[in-house]
Each structure stands twice: as structure tokens, then as C-alpha cells.
Amino acid sequence: MERVTLRIPKQQIEEVERMVETGEYPNRSEAIRAAVREKLNEQDGSKERPSEKRKRRSFQRA
Template sequence: MKVVTICLPKRYVSGIEDLVEQSKYPNRSEAIRIAIRDMLVDELWGSRTQKRPSVPLVSQLKETSPPEESTPP
């Protein structure tokens, strides 16, 4: 994975920390990763991934991600 530094409003960080405290995500990084993944699926890769709804999302992302962005198995 590549490290990316971002600035977020305090309210966003507080909300993410609340979700982590509620055990909805293991940590802030994972919560942000999932939010970004969901946005990319909805707005960028959605038309390609919706063709096979029975395939798990992780498999779909591996197939639709640009090669340089894919994570090794």
C-alpha cells in the first residue's frame, strides 16, 4: 500500500473515531480505506462491477483496479 497524507475537518475525524470506538472498524485507516473503496466502486467502477453481483467485492476490485494499484494476492 502507498501512504497518502490528507487533511480532514475535525468533525470528520471525530466521526471516524466514534465508528472505531463502536468497533465498526478496527482503526481509522481501515475506515477511511473502506469509505474510499466504496466511493470508487459507486462512482468509477460501479458499471463494471454490477454486471456480476454474485462475485465478492474484493474479487471485483482486483479485476477492475488498474494494474499498478492492485495489491498482491
């Protein structure tokens, strides 16, 4: 996996942080990777695989 540095508006990062806090994602990186995957799938005209949906939902914060 490669590291990418990017700038994101504060409001958007706050939204991502809320998704992490609620357990939707384990961390910001995974939330952002999921957004990129969704956009790429949208561009391809393909849908997210059911296994990806299950993975995303299974992240719970202890």
C-alpha cells in the same frame, strides 16, 4: 501499500473515531480505506463484494 497524508475536518475525524470506538473498524486508516473503496465502487457502478462487507463487520475492539 502507500502512505498518503491528507487533511480532514475535525468533525469528520470525530465521526471516524466513533466508528472505531464502536468496533465498526479496527482503526482510522481502515475506515478511510473503506470509504475510498466505496466511492470507487460507486464510480465503477459496481457493488461492494460480500467478502468486503464481512471483513468490515468482523472488526471488534477487545
